[in-house]
Every structure is written in C-alpha cells, then in structure tokens.
Amino acid sequence: MVRRLTDYRGIVDDAVIAEIYRKGRKLYKKHILHINSTPYGGGVAEILRSLIPLMNDIGVRVGWRILVGSPDFFRVTKKFHNALQGDQISLTRKKIRIYEETNETFAKLTHIDHDLVIVHDPQPLPLITFYRKRQPWVWRCHIDLSRPNRKLWNYLKGYVLRYDLVVYQMEQFAARGVPGEYRIIQPSIDPLSLKNMPLSRTTIRKYVMKAGLDPKRPIIAQISRFDKWKDQIGVVDVFERVRREVDCQLVLVGDMALDDPEGQEMYEKLMAAVKNKRDIHVILGAHDVMVNAIQRAADVVVQKSLREGFGLSVTEALWKGTPVVASNVGGIPAQVKDGENGFLVDPYDHSTMAERVMDIIGDRTLREKMGEKAIQHVKENFLITRHLENWLDLAIELLS
C-alpha cells in the first residue's frame, strides 16, 4: 500500500508533518530524478522505495530510474565497490570500457529533462558526461570513501568533479581531496514499511515457527546480503562459541542484490560452512514480514560487518527494541551506543563478540533496558521523515 505523509502522525509530531508539507510547497512543479542500479537488495533500494512515494505524496514530482547493466558490468562495479572499501584492483582498460560503455548506452536510451538529478553510488556515476547538463546533478554516495584504492578513486574523481554537490552518509565517509562542497544526509528507515511496521505477538510467533526456529529458546540473528564484508561465516564462529555455553539458535537471513554478482558464491560458501551444524538456520530471500518478525523475535541481533556503509539492518533491529552487538565500523557507531543499546566490538575479535552476545542473552533486564534506548535513538535520529526533510532542504537550496 502506498503510504501518505499523514500516516506518520503519532510516530512523529504533527509539527514535523506540517513543516514537511510547507517545504514541499516550495518545490511544486519541480521534477526530480533518482538513478541507482538495483530495484531490490541492500539499503539504497530500501530507502528509495519509501522516500520517492512520500515525495510524490507531498506534491513534488519525483521519479526513479534503474541503470540497466550486463553481468559483466556488475562484476566490474562490484570490484570497484570492493576497492573503494580497501581491496586491491587491477584497473584495466577492459574494465573501464565496460563501465563507460554501459553508462553511455543507458544515456542513449534515457531522456533526462528533470530539474534535479540525484545519482546513487558509483555504478551510474559517469552518466553525467553523456548529457547536456542543464540542471544540478548530485552524487549521493553510500560508501565509506575515507580510505579508497587510490588509483581507482583518482579515475572516478574525474566524474565526481563534474557534479554540483556530493552527499555522504557520514562526515567520516567523505573522500579527501575533492574540491567543492559536500553535505551529510544520514539514512533512515520507514517505520510503516512491511519490514518495520508493528507486528502482533501471534504474527511474530507464526513467522518464527515458519523459519524453523523454536520460540522458546534464545535467538541470535543477522540480516545481511550474502557478501564477504558482512562476514556471515565469522558469525557462525561467534555463534559456536556462544553455543558451547548457552542453548541458543542462530538465524542468518540473506539475499542478493541485482548489482552484486558475488552473492551466489558467498551463499554457497556459507551453506558449505554450516552443513550438518545444529541450530543454524540460513534463510534466502525472506519476505519483509519475515525479516521484521525475526528482528523482533531475536534476543540479540548481530552485525558482524568487516566494512560497512551505514548499516540499515542495524537501524531496523534497534527500532524493534532489539539490542545489537555489532562491529565498530562504518555507520554502526552512530547507531549502536556501547553499553547503552547494544555493544560495539572489533569485528575480528570473535571471543569478545561472543561474550557480549551472552551478556545480553543472559540478562533480561539489560535486554529490556537496552531495547527501550534503542527505540528512542532511532526515533530521534533515523526515521524517514527526517530524511525526507533533509532532501527537501537540499532541493530547495539547489533549485531556488
């Protein structure tokens, strides 16, 4: 069901709703375009699915286009993504050709006559070179660019320089050495989406049973794309350490994004690693309500990322009042306050992570106290209404 801004009354103050309508009014007749490279899987698609209908609801015309690429293209851009997070890459002519040609072909098929263009992440970054630019273009980067592979970044920067503005998720993600301005807009979750809406106890129980879990025994969960940076195999090791001390179950929910060709391989590696192991459940491509129910039913959610963008899976779990034990990387420390609403750990220190998980499983009062703080932290900082207002402010500034 398409949501309207007024549906959020009761979750945020009426004054916030009225202010958003007022800001939307300044953008009447404006036409804004978002471009990314996958319709599902991962945090970017998740946000666009909520943000775009809401902007239309308040009277701003906003569209979404998805860059069409071949498997080869996505193999190249996944390598770029990994290298921007610190991996090595050999930046061959072939990779560059595939990257640029895909963007050029898409540009030939796609008219852009909007008032503002917002391009997400590196996949569609070169598009800007294939249009006669007559409006502001914003590059919305969801990746931590503080320590990118230098050679690759130097190449990509050639495109970034053409943009009017770069928008990062966190101050510390900003790339160094890019002249010009940048802004910070933190991501958000939609409290009314199927993934985050309230669920009855009966529904939660129903989904827990459907997942093959025992509702009477403690549940540890991680919800992530199958990706080496999310380190699901490391989560299994942490779980086994916990399992030696406490009777509990692990559920790993995962999916694959259209623009991520490594998912299948990671999934197969994980399945091989958990073969014949007790109390470990791997769920591929769960429905949003299933994700919601598991995040609610879990005694603790873990996010054992080795690198992370913002980490919306963490936000989602906190919103459900579930404490999170997570790696101290990327946007996670902005969300998990150590000892308050969960614990922050070094992602390579499995034994401390196991101990923190046990601290939470073994102490119901702590769990409840942390859960209350978790909800409050998300409410104050990471709801879609704040995010919507940030984009309206930026569009007003760029278009006035």
Ligand code: UDP
């Ligand atoms: N997600 C999902 N099903 C899965 C795995 C992940 O719906 O099986 C969702 C998850 O709930 C979250 C998003 O994908 O909304 C992941 O966003 P995050 O920022 O944590 O990581 P990214 O995948 O963008 O690196």
